[in-house]
Amino acid sequence: MSKPPPADCYDQFVALFARHERAVRGVIRSMLPSLQDTDDVMQEVGVACWHKFAEFKIKTDESKDAFFRWACVVARFEVLKFRRKCARDRLVLSDETIHLLSEDAEHRSVNAERERQALEDCLNSLNTEDQRLLLSVHTRGDSVANIARQLGQNVRRLYSRINALRDILGECIRQKLVAGDF
Amino acid sequence: MRDELKALTRAYGDGTINQIELQRLEDLLREDAEARQDFLSEMNLIDALEEMSLAAQPEPEDQDQLVPKTIQKTLRQFALTPWVSLAVMAASFLFITYVFWQNPGSPKIGTIVELHGSVRWTGQEGVVVDQIQAGDSLPGGTLEILAADAWVSFRFHDGSIVTLSGRAEAVLSDRDQKLLLLRHGSFSANVEPQPTNSPMVVQTPSAEIQVLGTQFNVTAGTTETELKVNEGRVNFLRLIDGKVLEVPAEHLAIASLDAAENFTAQRPGAHPTIWRIRLSSDADVKHGYWKPALFELASKLKQSVATGELTEAEALNEYKKSANMNNEGSVWAEPSKTGCLVWLDVRDEQRRRILLTDQTRIRVAGRLFGSTELEMGFSAYAVNGGFAGKYSQSVAVQDFKRSAEGKFECVINVGDLLPQSDEKPIDLLIHDWWCVTDSNTAKLEITRIEILDK
Numbered sequence: 001m002s003k004p005p006p007a008d009c010y011d012q013f014v015a016l017f018a019r020h021e022r023a024v025r026g027v028i029r030s031m032l033p034s035l036q037d038t039d040d041v042m043q044e045v046g047v048a049c050w051h052k053f054a055e056f057k058i059k060t061d062e063s064k065d066a067f068f069r070w071a072c073v074v075a076r077f078e079v080l081k082f083r084r085k086c087a088r089d090r091l092v093l094s095d096e097t098i099h100l101l102s103e104d105a106e107h108r109s110v111n112a113e114r115e116r117q118a119l120e121d122c123l124n125s126l127n128t129e130d131q132r133l134l135l136s137v138h139t140r141g142d143s144v145a146n147i148a149r150q151l152g153q154n155v156r157r158l159y160s161r162i163n164a165l166r167d168i169l170g171e172c173i174r175q176k177l178v179a180g181d182f
Numbered sequence: 183m184r185d186e187l188k189a190l191t192r193a194y195g196d197g198t199i200n201q202i203e204l205q206r207l208e209d210l211l212r213e214d215a216e217a218r219q220d221f222l223s224e225m226n227l228i229d230a231l232e233e234m235s236l237a238a239q240p241e242p243e244d245q246d247q248l249v250p251k252t253i254q255k256t257l258r259q260f261a262l263t264p265w266v267s268l269a270v271m272a273a274s275f276l277f278i279t280y281v282f283w284q285n286p287g288s289p290k291i292g293t294i295v296e297l298h299g300s301v302r303w304t305g306q307e308g309v310v311v312d313q314i315q316a317g318d319s320l321p322g323g324t325l326e327i328l329a330a331d332a333w334v335s336f337r338f339h340d341g342s343i344v345t346l347s348g349r350a351e352a353v354l355s356d357r358d359q360k361l362l363l364l365r366h367g368s369f370s371a372n373v374e375p376q377p378t379n380s381p382m383v384v385q386t387p388s389a390e391i392q393v394l395g396t397q398f399n400v401t402a403g404t405t406e407t408e409l410k411v412n413e414g415r416v417n418f419l420r421l422i423d424g425k426v427l428e429v430p431a432e433h434l435a436i437a438s439l440d441a442a443e444n445f446t447a448q449r450p451g452a453h454p455t456i457w458r459i460r461l462s463s464d465a466d467v468k469h470g471y472w473k474p475a476l477f478e479l480a481s482k483l484k485q486s487v488a489t490g491e492l493t494e495a496e497a498l499n500e501y502k503k504s505a506n507m508n509n510e511g512s513v514w515a516e517p518s519k520t521g522c523l524v525w526l527d528v529r530d531e532q533r534r535r536i537l538l539t540d541q542t543r544i545r546v547a548g549r550l551f552g553s554t555e556l557e558m559g560f561s562a563y564a565v566n567g568g569f570a571g572k573y574s575q576s577v578a579v580q581d582f583k584r585s586a587e588g589k590f591e592c593v594i595n596v597g598d599l600l601p602q603s604d605e606k607p608i609d610l611l612i613h614d615w616w617c618v619t620d621s622n623t624a625k626l627e628i629t630r631i632e633i634l635d636k
Contacts, residue, residue, distance in 0.1 A: 022188075056423070101221070
C-alpha cells in the first residue's frame with residue numbers, strides 16, 4: 001500500500017474530495033444495485049484516494065478536473081474489487097459492462113448535474129403525498145414491500161404507482177433540459 | 183427510453199433484478215451506447231432521489247467516518263452547495279476531444295487502408311456505418327471490431343498507421359495532436375515522428391501512453407494495459423498513481439489499476455513454443471464465462487444434501503477433498519454477433535506470447551451441444567513488430583469424436599489454418615485464440631487448450 005500523504009496535504013485533499021464527492025458517488029451508484037453497496041464502496045474510495053493522494057499530486061496537482069478523473073479511476077477499481085467479492089451472492093453487472101458504464105458516466109457528469117437540478121423543480125411539482133411516497137421508497141433500510149404493508153396496499157400496484165411517478169419526473173426533467181432551463 | 187430497458191434499469195437500481203433480467207440488461211448495455219446513456223440517466227434519478235431522501239432523515243450518531251466531524255461538516259457544506267458541482271462540469275480532456283469529433287464540421291483525419299470482417303465506424307452525431315471499406319476517408323470517430331476474425335488498419339494523414347484487432351473499440355481523433363482512446367482490445371501502431379510538443383496520446387482505462395514516433399503494441403482490458411515497444415521509446419503513465427515509466431525498445435510493461443502490482447519495463451525472454459492455458463481464474467478470458475471447476479460439484483452436493491443422500495458434513499468433506507485436488511475451471515461460450523464465442527488471451531505466466539513453428543499444433547478439449555460447425559482461429563503478431571494477421575479454420579463437428587456427454591478433443595495443425603494473407607503463420611507469435619459456434623443457441627465449454635511443438 002502507498003504511504004499516506006503528508007499532513008499538510010489534508011486540507012487540499014478534503015477540499016478536492018468534497019468538491020467532487022457527489023459526482024464520484026453518482027458514478028459509483030450507476031454501477032451498483034443498491035444504496036448500501038454504494039455506501040460501502042464510497043467509503044473504500046475515500047480511504048484509497050487519501051492513501052494515494054501523494055502519488056496523484058506528483059503528476060497532476062495543477063488541474064482540479066484531473067482529481068475527478070483520477071478519483072473515477074480509483075472508484076472503478078474499487079467497484080470491480082467489490083464486484084469480485086460479492087458476485088457469487090449478489091446480482092451485479094459484469095466487469096466489462098461496469099467498465100463501459102464508468103467511462104460513459106465520467107463523460108456525462110455535466111448532464112448528470114443538470115438532471116439533478118431539474119429534478120428538484122420537478123419533484124416540487126408533485127403533490128406532497130406523491131413526493132413522500134417516492135422518497136420513502138429510497139429511505140435506507142426501507143422497501144416497497146414494507147411501505148405497501150404499512151399502507152395496506154398491494155406491492156405490485158404500489159410499485160406501478162411509483163414507476164408512474166418516476167415516468168412523470170423523467171419526462172419533466174427531459175422537458176426542462178430541452179427548454180434550456182438548466 | 184425503451185420500456186424494457188427502463189424496467190430493467192429500475193429493477194437493477196432497486197435491487198430486485200433476477201439473473202435472466204440481468205443478463206438481458208447486460209446485452210442491451212454492451213451493444214448500445216444510447217442504451218447506456220439512458221441507463222445512466224435513470225440511475226442518476228434513483229441516486230438523486232436517494233440523496234434527497236437521506237437529506238430528509240436525521241443523521242445517525244455513529245455513522246462511519248472517513249474524516250473527523252469538523253471536516254465532515256465542511257464536506258457537507260460543499261456537498262450541499264448547489265453550484266459547487268459546476269466545477270465538475272468543466273469538461274475533461276477526453277470529453278473535449280469527444281465533442282470535437284462530434285462537430286459536424288470535423289475534417290477527415292485519415293483513411294482505412296485494410297479491413298477484414300465485421301467492423302463498425304460511428305461518427306458524427308452518432309451516425310453508425312457497418313459497411314466501411316478500404317479506401318474510405320473518415321473524420322474522427324469510433325472504430326469497433328465486431329467479430330473474432332475481423333481487423334482494420336487506419337492510416338492518419340501523416341502516414342502513421344494503427345491496426346485494431348481482438349474485439350477492440352477505439353475512438354480516433356487528430357486535431358492539434360493524435361488521440362486514440364482504446365476502450366478495450368488490442369492495437370498495434372507504426373507512428374511517424376510527431377512534433378515534440380504534441381505527441382500522439384493513447385488513453386486506456388488504466389493508462390496513458392505518449393508517443394513521439396515508434397512501433398508498439400497495446401492490449402487493454404478493464405483492469406490493466408499491456409504495452410510492448412518494438413522500436414523507439416514510449417512514455418507510459420499509470421493512471422491509478424500517476425507513475426510514469428519510459429519503456430525502451432523490445433521491452434514490455436503492464437499498467438494495472440492495482441497500484442500494488444509491479445510497474446517496470448522488462449525484456450521478455452525467449453518466446454516459448456509450447457503452452458497450456460491456465461483456467462484457475464478469468465484473467466485470460468476476453469469473451470466467455472469462466473466457471474470454477476467446483477461450481478458444478480457444489481450444485482450437485484447441495485442437491486444431494488437436499489434429497490438426503492448426504493449429510494451437510496459429508497458434502498463439505500467431499501467438497502474440501504476436491505478443492506485440494508483441482509483448482510482449474512473452464513470457459514463457456516457467450517453469444518456474439520457471429521455465434522457463441524470463447525475468446526482467450528494466449529500468454530504464459532511471464533506474459534510472453536507463444537512462437538509458432540512449422541510443427542505447431544493446437545489441441546482443444548471441451549464439451550459441445552447444438553452446433554454442427556466450429557470456427558477456430560487466432561491473431562498473430564511479428565516477433566518484434568506489429569499485427570501480422572488472423573488465421574482460422576472451420577471444423578465440422580461430425581469430424582471429431584464426441585462422447586455422449588458432448589465431450590470432444592481435436593488437434594489442429596497450424597499450417598492447415600487458412601491465412602487471410604498468403605503467408606503461413608510460421609515464426610509469428612500467437613496473441614489470442616478464439617472458437618465460435620455456428621449458432622447462438624449452442625452450448626460450448628472449453629476445458630483445455632494446449633499449443634504443442636512436434
